Amino acid sequence: MDFRDEQPRQHEIGNRTYFVADVEPLDVDGVRTVEVGTALWLLGFLALLPFYGRLQDSGNLWWLWTCLAGFGLGLFGLEYCRRRRRTRAEAEVSEPGPA
Template sequence: MPSPVHVDVLRVQQIGIVIWVVALVVVLAVPSLHRGDHHWWPWCCVAGLVLGLMGYAYVRRGRGNASAA
């Protein structure tokens, strides 16, 4: 059985949050990406950003990692 790989979860979450911010800026900057049938796209980016920040806060407080398991 191979040993578990150490992953910096906070760094992974930071990168994900930055990607959601960039996606939100792009969607808001290009009008065709948030008009008509795509009106929900900015809210998808906002939801990803909010959930990412909540996950970041959860792991930062020491929960959500396997070190205490």
Template sequence: MTTEKPSKPRVHHLVQAPVKPLDEDGVLAGVSGTIVWLVITIFLGLNLNILETNGHTWWFWTGVVGTSLGIIGTIYVWNRGRKR
């Protein structure tokens, strides 16, 4: 036979503040990040001969991929926000 102890009610010491969520759709973040990648890619493209000399052309292609993914992501969040 098992005797069960009465359980005490849990007391929570942390309380969630009543803060309204931001009405952010991600377009500003996507555009900002894409612009940064684009500036980096342009800079690396202007210095491509230095990158080729040192064997670091993959830096340029990383910038191209970052810019491309940024454009795709920005279009996605823009369309998602429009459908709301």
């Protein structure tokens, strides 16, 4: 699948000229982004765990459970993104190339 076509390198809008950089997207499938987010939720949970008693006394115990829920949902999201990446890779392999 080739999405390359000639795009304008600059746009003139009003009295301003905008130049378009020729760069590739960094993370097309989102796996790394979800991995980092999931790891941060786990880190937040582990960082709050020693303060369980203090959080309970102040009525902020939900902070701990929010981090745990974020980690759990991140695991589901990670599996979803990995399956999507695998499906896209299989589709690219099975797709016939240009003749």
